[in-house]
Amino acid sequence: MKILYPFVAVLGLIVIATIGSRAGMEPLFGIVFPYLAILIFLGGFINKVVGWAKSPVPFRIPTTCGQANSLPWIEQACFDNPSTSFGVTVRMFLEVFLFRSLFRNTQADVYDGPKLRYGSSKYLWLFGLLFHYSFLVIVLRHIRLFADPIPFFVKILEFFDGFLQIGLPHLYQSDLVIVGAILLLLLRRMLLTNVRYISLPADYFPLFLILAIALSGMTMRYLTRADVVNIKQLAVGLATFKPVIVGDLGAVFYVHLFLVCALLVYFPFSKLMHLGGVFMSPTRNLANNSRMVRHINPWNDPNLKPHSYASYEDEFRTFMVEAGIPVDKELPAETPAAE
Amino acid sequence: MYDKGKVLTGLAIFVAIVTFPVWYDLVHAQHVPKLEKPTLSKKCVADIAYMRTSHMVLLDNWRNEVVREEKRKMIDVEGKPYAKSLQMGCMKCHPDQKKFCDECHTYADVDPFCWDCHFQPQKETK
Numbered sequence: 001m002k003i004l005y006p007f008v009a010v011l012g013l014i015v016i017a018t019i020g021s022r023a024g025m026e027p028l029f030g031i032v033f034p035y036l037a038i039l040i041f042l043g044g045f046i047n048k049v050v051g052w053a054k055s056p057v058p059f060r061i062p063t064t065c066g067q068a069n070s071l072p073w074i075e076q077a078c079f080d081n082p083s084t085s086f087g088v089t090v091r092m093f094l095e096v097f098l099f100r101s102l103f104r105n106t107q108a109d110v111y112d113g114p115k116l117r118y119g120s121s122k123y124l125w126l127f128g129l130l131f132h133y134s135f136l137v138i139v140l141r142h143i144r145l146f147a148d149p150i151p152f153f154v155k156i157l158e159f160f161d162g163f164l165q166i167g168l169p170h171l172y173q174s175d176l177v178i179v180g181a182i183l184l185l186l187l188r189r190m191l192l193t194n195v196r197y198i199s200l201p202a203d204y205f206p207l208f209l210i211l212a213i214a215l216s217g218m219t220m221r222y223l224t225r226a227d228v229v230n231i232k233q234l235a236v237g238l239a240t241f242k243p244v245i246v247g248d249l250g251a252v253f254y255v256h257l258f259l260v261c262a263l264l265v266y267f268p269f270s271k272l273m274h275l276g277g278v279f280m281s282p283t284r285n286l287a288n289n290s291r292m293v294r295h296i297n298p299w300n301d302p303n304l305k306p307h308s309y310a311s312y313e314d315e316f317r318t319f320m321v322e323a324g325i326p327v328d329k330e331l332p333a334e335t336p337a338a339e
Numbered sequence: 340m341y342d343k344g345k346v347l348t349g350l351a352i353f354v355a356i357v358t359f360p361v362w363y364d365l366v367h368a369q370h371v372p373k374l375e376k377p378t379l380s381k382k383c384v385a386d387i388a389y390m391r392t393s394h395m396v397l398l399d400n401w402r403n404e405v406v407r408e409e410k411r412k413m414i415d416v417e418g419k420p421y422a423k424s425l426q427m428g429c430m431k432c433h434p435d436q437k438k439f440c441d442e443c444h445t446y447a448d449v450d451p452f453c454w455d456c457h458f459q460p461q462k463e464t465k
Binding site (some may be wrong): 038041042045046049050053054055056057143144145146147148149150151154155158159165168169225226227228229232233235236239240276279280298 | 340341342343346349350353354357359360361363364365367369370371372388391392393395396398399443445446447448449450452
């Protein structure tokens with residue numbers, strides 16, 4: 001059920017787009033939905049991030065993945081347990097670009113004995129890295145449809161992505177890699193028992209959705225071959241707020257576009273928000289410097305002053321001595337010595 | 340809101356990246372491709388819709404047939420023989436690479452490898 005529902009949902013989206021675009025609702029699917037989707041995407045994204053930024057983080061709560069800053073002869077793991085903003089920057093860089101925390105993933109299993117054993121598990125890291133980078137390349141490549149004239153970096157990207165020159169139009173390696181990586185991520189969820197146990201429809205839905213987007217895009221490029229010039233006229237039209245639909249762009253194109261719209265709308269309300277969340281996570285972006293800097297709880301009442309033990313003892317010394325509680329500083333002598 | 344400066348800067352960068360096509364198209368002039376219409380013949384080897392989307396497949400198949408399988412026989416287009424060739428076929432009607440091929444290829448950022456080997460027919464004066 002957890003797999004079936006999201007699968008059926010994606011199929012439903014495909015059917016809606018096919019029927020809608022064939023029933024003469026091209027302007028709705030080609031112009032209205034894309035604008036609506038990008039508005040919801042940006043608005044939802046900003047709303048979510050601002051909401052996070054409004055939540056106070058009273059303590060330093062970085063995940064400590066190595067030796068903290070300590071005595072001078074003890075070597076600090078300066079990127080896995082950073083105490084400076086430089087260390088945090090490097091840590092964030094490694095996290096965002098190389099998924100370092102996934103690289104540290106471990107898997108527990110029980111073998112005969114029975115004994116418990118922990119081993120390194122790099123599948124999620126590897127498939128995740130392949131998936132995210134090919135997705136990035138594909139998104140950047142799509143700028144060729146929106147930007148006229150073509151920016152230089154898109155040309156460079158296209159050249160390297162298709163440089164094997166297999167078939168015509170050239171096969172992009174990123175297309176193969178993304179489909180492969182999504183299938184591996186799906187199989188990981190379906191085949192590993194303990195991962196399957198904790199997987200929810202919200203985990204499968206984005207995978208099916210992005211798989212459908214990739215496959216419909218590839219269908220347009222390699223099989224049915226959509227009219228790129230007409231599509232670009234619509235895309236540039238959308239970007240310049242003068243959208244026109246020239247000719248029939250084909251059902252596959254509308255399916256592809258509608259699925260992308262669905263992804264954009266779904267994005268801010270789902271786990272996909274890790275795009276913004278990775279920068280906002282206090283377990284990653286805070287320096288472990290609570291022994292060097294005093295962090296004040298933001299909801300403290302400013303009228304309540306800190307009360308040190310020394311002043312506490314000053315206040316209650318008489319009672320403490322009476323009750324026989326040991327004190328740091330004895331009471332002044334009963335009869336002060338002659339001055 | 341905490342760390343207002345940093346968060347708002349980050350969001351501004353994000354919005355700028357997402358809306359890249361909007362401001363990029365705003366500062367550049369757009370150019371919708373206009374193809375030079377052939378004068379020699381009214382009929383192409385295939386219908387326009389097919390040629391618009393799939394001419395590269397046709398050319399690729401011709402290349403394979405002619406170069407690799409030695410199938411050089413002319414094909415028949417409305418009773419006229421037609422060479423399976425870019426330079427001796429297509430470019431008879433569409434002689435100008437710049438005004439025909441490149442119009443769409445530049446627009447859609449397609450970099451065909453035809454011109455690694457072929458060149459467009461030169462005018463007599465050259």
